[in-house]
Amino acid sequence: MKRYWMLCIAAVMLLPGCNTDTETTETGNIRQAEKDTASIAAGAPEAAAADTILQAVVHLTLTASGNSLEEMRYDQDTLEAKAGALIKLKLINEAEDMTMVHNVVFTAPGKYKMVALAGEQLGASGNYVPDTTTVIASSPIALPGQTVEVEFTAPLKPGNYEFVCTYPEHWRRMHGVFKVK
């Protein structure tokens, strides 16, 4: 009986060491969970490939303004990101005129006009975004005064990709270069 109690005391004395181990494990699990969330948010196979390194996150804001076809514009003609980064882009539509409906669609190099014309053909029922591999990502439509968001993984291959508003006729003034480095 005496021996049994001795063992219990020894076990209690060892406990602080055990606690430290538990904390370390928990922190590890939390980090793993964050990583998983980032991969799911990106929703792309590239994200899974980058699983061992934390994916870089780039926050971008693009503002659309102007109240006519002649004045409408994005505030930037160039956006930049590292290859494979998780892009979190906000599109702010500052227009007040109800015809100024915008989106932002990221396309393969040299394809912005082709994608915009295909989107125009689809019309509102297709959200003005064609289902093609030349489209990398697209935001929802932002009505005047609205802000919308889009999240996607930047291409792994560096290059001068493009972005465009695919609402009918808007590609003429609303497009730019998406530099992936």
Ligand SMILES: [Cu+2]
């Ligand atoms: Cu537009």
